[in-house]
Amino acid sequence: MSTLPTIGHLIGGQLTQGGSRSTEVFNPATGKAEKKLLLADKLTVEQAIANAQAAFPEWRNTPPLKRARVMSKLKVLLEEHADALCALVTAEHGKVLPDAMGELQRGIENVEYASYAPELLKGEHSKNVGPAIDSWSEFQALGVTAGITPFNFPIMVPLWMWPMAVACGNTFVLKPSERDPSSTMLVAQLALEAGLPPGVLNVVNGDKEAVDTLLTDPRVKAISFVGSTPIAEYIYATGCAHGKRVQALGGAKNHAVVMPDADVPNAVNALMGAAYGSCGERCMAIPLVVAVGDATADAVIAGLKVEIAKMKVGPGTTAGMDMGPLVTKAHFEKVKGYVDQGVAEGATLVVDGRGVQVPGHEQGYFLGPCLFDNVKPGMVTYQEEIFGPVLGVVRVETLQEAMDLIDAHEYGNGTCIFTRDGEAARYFTDNILVGMVGVNVPLPVPVAYHSFGGWKRSLFGDLHAYGPDAARFYTKRKTITQRWPSAGVREGTMFSFPSSK
Ligand code: NAD
Numbered sequence: 150m151s152t153l154p155t156i157g158h159l160i161g162g163q164l165t166q167g168g169s170r171s172t173e174v175f176n177p178a179t180g181k182a183e184k185k186l187l188l189a190d191k192l193t194v195e196q197a198i199a200n201a202q203a204a205f206p207e208w209r210n211t212p213p214l215k216r217a218r219v220m221s222k223l224k225v226l227l228e229e230h231a232d233a234l235c236a237l238v239t240a241e242h243g244k245v246l247p248d249a250m251g252e253l254q255r256g257i258e259n260v261e262y263a264s265y266a267p268e269l270l271k272g273e274h275s276k277n278v279g280p281a282i283d284s285w286s287e288f289q290a291l292g293v294t295a296g297i298t299p300f301n302f303p304i305m306v307p308l309w310m311w312p313m314a315v316a317c318g319n320t321f322v323l324k325p326s327e328r329d330p331s332s333t334m335l336v337a338q339l340a341l342e343a344g345l346p347p348g349v350l351n352v353v354n355g356d357k358e359a360v361d362t363l364l365t366d367p368r369v370k371a372i373s374f375v376g377s378t379p380i381a382e383y384i385y386a387t388g389c390a391h392g393k394r395v396q397a398l399g400g401a402k403n404h405a406v407v408m409p410d411a412d413v414p415n416a417v418n419a420l421m422g423a424a425y426g427s428c429g430e431r432c433m434a435i436p437l438v439v440a441v442g443d444a445t446a447d448a449v450i451a452g453l454k455v456e457i458a459k460m461k462v463g464p465g466t467t468a469g470m471d472m473g474p475l476v477t478k479a480h481f482e483k484v485k486g487y488v489d490q491g492v493a494e495g496a497t498l499v500v501d502g503r504g505v506q507v508p509g510h511e512q513g514y515f516l517g518p519c520l521f522d523n524v525k526p527g528m529v530t531y532q533e534e535i536f537g538p539v540l541g542v543v544r545v546e547t548l549q550e551a552m553d554l555i556d557a558h559e560y561g562n563g564t565c566i567f568t569r570d571g572e573a574a575r576y577f578t579d580n581i582l583v584g585m586v587g588v589n590v591p592l593p594v595p596v597a598y599h600s601f602g603g604w605k606r607s608l609f610g611d612l613h614a615y616g617p618d619a620a621r622f623y624t625k626r627k628t629i630t631q632r633w634p635s636a637g638v639r640e641g642t643m644f645s646f647p648s649s650k
């Protein structure tokens with residue numbers, strides 16, 4: 150019998166149990182199971198959907214400003230509980246505490262933006278579109294909406310979704326990652342404390358059974374997904390086949406181009422954080438450097454070697470650490486396998502992090518930073534998303550060659566160019582087939598009042614996540630045309646199609 154604390158679900162404003170299956174949540178720094186997580190069955194998810202459905206009519210008719218005030222209150226509560234929230238993230242995800250703080254802050258900014266929903270919900274009005282006829286468009290809530298989120302940002306990515314959805318008058322069922330659900334649950338409880346009525350936000354923990362119920366239940370009108378590309382593609386196809394509006398954000402393999410004129414020390418510093426921050430478990434991480442010219446590649450590698458030697462790897466709770474463990478043992482084995490494969494494929498392993506030891510944490514999932522030179526497009530380590538602390542350098546001769554590589558890659562989430570040449574930067578940003586582009590900015594993650602999304606197989610759907618696109622994703626446009634004929638005026642019959650001619 151497991152004596153671990155049990156995490157259930159949050160349905161109708163109550164913490165509940167549900168589902169006969171369970172899994173364990175581990176601390177990746179120790180390798181120990183710390184919590185038992187109940188996996189919702191179909192019935193439990195249906196209860197969550199029913200609660201969301203019941204809460205919808207009243208919430209939809211709540212004045213937008215009152216809904217927005219809940220977001221303003223939630224922002225304050227998130228700030229007040231920052232330490233507790235980040236401790237939960239680090240205990241289950243492994244990222245170092247300052248990185249968890251960064252994630253929380255980005256999440257809070259999305260809550261802040263959602264509190265502007267009344268402004269975004271303002272419609273469009275045209276007077277006298279015909280004789281005494283006025284017309285306007287308004288943006289109405291969809292009903293029950295749902296979100297399915299990945300492990301790597303357990304606070305931020307859910308906050309990309311449900312705050313704007315509920316601020317627009319929808320109700321929501323969230324299915325977080327089963328690897329690190331505790332911080333997500335605490336945020337949902339804080340939302341209740343902020344005044345969100347029971348049933349407006351429900352959280353079901355679970356796996357494929359829970360997700361499939363959300364994808365097929367006709368009461369769910371829209372699904373937002375963030376996770377790996379194979380699952381994103383499945384979510385998009387299945388959700389669309391069941392008549393839902395779907396946005397499904399997938400994986401990535403982001404390239405950073407370093408031009409011969411770049412400020413190499415600054416580029417190296419930027420690349421260090423982008424490649425190894427959060428152990429490379431970010432969809433906007435930089436796992437590939439495309440160096441233009443051998444001299445550039447040699448200088449970048451020399452700089453990276455110096456900086457990597459200074460890196461501190463250890464538990465995310467210990468002050469001064471740069472990088473914590475990978476999220477699970479299975480993921481650790483997978484990433485280590487990619488490093489083995491890179492060696493077998495003929496890339497040059499310049500820094501090998503496979504043997505790293507963290508005293509007192511021998512069972513933790515620690516992998517040191519790894520650096521490859523001579524990575525080539527045909528290699529698996531070039532093509533596939535590794536999602537670990539593995540950076541590869543690809544050598545090319547020209548900017549065009551670098552851009553052709555990026556454009557040919559299946560993913561198009563993020564990219565950046567390091568250069569001092571404005572013309573090259575402008576050509577790059579104008580033409581590259583990638584959704585989010587940085588110039589001397591390694592992680593060009595849009596701020597909360599822009600929207601986030603990749604191109605190609607990094608996003609299935611039309612509208613991007615959060616920002617202005619989210620207000621459109623979570624509402625449908627209705628256009629009303631109105632005329633009030635004067636009393637006593639008889640109007641003739643008209644058989645031709647009405648027009649302004
Ligand atoms: P994942 O695809 O394994 O899981 C994401 C969600 O899908 C989880 O809630 C999980 O329970 C659910 N899921 C997993 N398998 C499923 C199945 N067979 N059927 C239905 N649901 C299933 O992703 P992850 O490992 O949690 O997260 C890492 C991935 O997320 C990486 O590929 C990363 O690039 C991507 N990601 C993308 C973005 C983005 O904005 N594009 C942001 C963060 C993470």
